Amino acid sequence: MSNDPRDEILDHLPSLRAFAMSLARNKATADDLVQDTMVKALGAFDSFKQGTNMRAWLFTILRNTFYTLRTKQKREVADVDGVMAGQMAEKPQHDGLLALNDFKQAFSQLRDEQREALLLVGASGFSCEEAAQMCGCAPGTIKSRASRGRKLLAELLQMEEGEMPDMTDQVTMDVLHNRPAA
Amino acid sequence: MGTLKWFHNKMIFMMASDKTKSSVKQQIEENLKRVYDEALQEDVPDELSDMIKRFQAEKARIDKAKSNE
Numbered sequence: 001m002s003n004d005p006r007d008e009i010l011d012h013l014p015s016l017r018a019f020a021m022s023l024a025r026n027k028a029t030a031d032d033l034v035q036d037t038m039v040k041a042l043g044a045f046d047s048f049k050q051g052t053n054m055r056a057w058l059f060t061i062l063r064n065t066f067y068t069l070r071t072k073q074k075r076e077v078a079d080v081d082g083v084m085a086g087q088m089a090e091k092p093q094h095d096g097l098l099a100l101n102d103f104k105q106a107f108s109q110l111r112d113e114q115r116e117a118l119l120l121v122g123a124s125g126f127s128c129e130e131a132a133q134m135c136g137c138a139p140g141t142i143k144s145r146a147s148r149g150r151k152l153l154a155e156l157l158q159m160e161e162g163e164m165p166d167m168t169d170q171v172t173m174d175v176l177h178n179r180p181a182a
Numbered sequence: 183m184g185t186l187k188w189f190h191n192k193m194i195f196m197m198a199s200d201k202t203k204s205s206v207k208q209q210i211e212e213n214l215k216r217v218y219d220e221a222l223q224e225d226v227p228d229e230l231s232d233m234i235k236r237f238q239a240e241k242a243r244i245d246k247a248k249s250n251e
Binding site for chain 2: 035
């Protein structure tokens, strides 16, 4: 088979899915978003500048698709399933896991723009400038959305400066010192 | 499972950082990274193969339309 530059789109499916899940907060919508993004990317492939960041290009298509969909629905997508919120019904095995589930649930309560900013510049490793370009806003806007999002997360999780809630309890210390938990 | 390794990494991360000032921000960033990585590594063979099939079909459709021009 010939070396089709379009096939590089497939390499980005996992990260597109991860980004889509953080935006849509539900698996079915996330998968629809990724599908639509792929089809749009193929249709518009001539507009992709070879040698530039394909992941950023694809993320831009995906988030634009998401916000178009949201505008159409005239409301935030209310159908939030357990993708980001985690399975709270499962009994956590240790405090680290509990903290992560709490975190996911708190994260899913943030505004779309805050989740987007936090995901782009934090987890997926784009610079503020790149994220700003992708979202069509100023870098300062990305920074303030991320900062507001972090502040809200800290409030929801009752985190305080200088405190490491899941690092200070006895079970954690036992694990750290390789002692069996009582 | 990977619990010990995770705590170990977290401990190293903490020791290497200024833990008084930035703990909340760091903890949030670290958790975001974990949520994202978890979604990234999620095993979804069915969904992915469906997507790849649709991708190939769409490519074929575009190429056919182009060759008919």
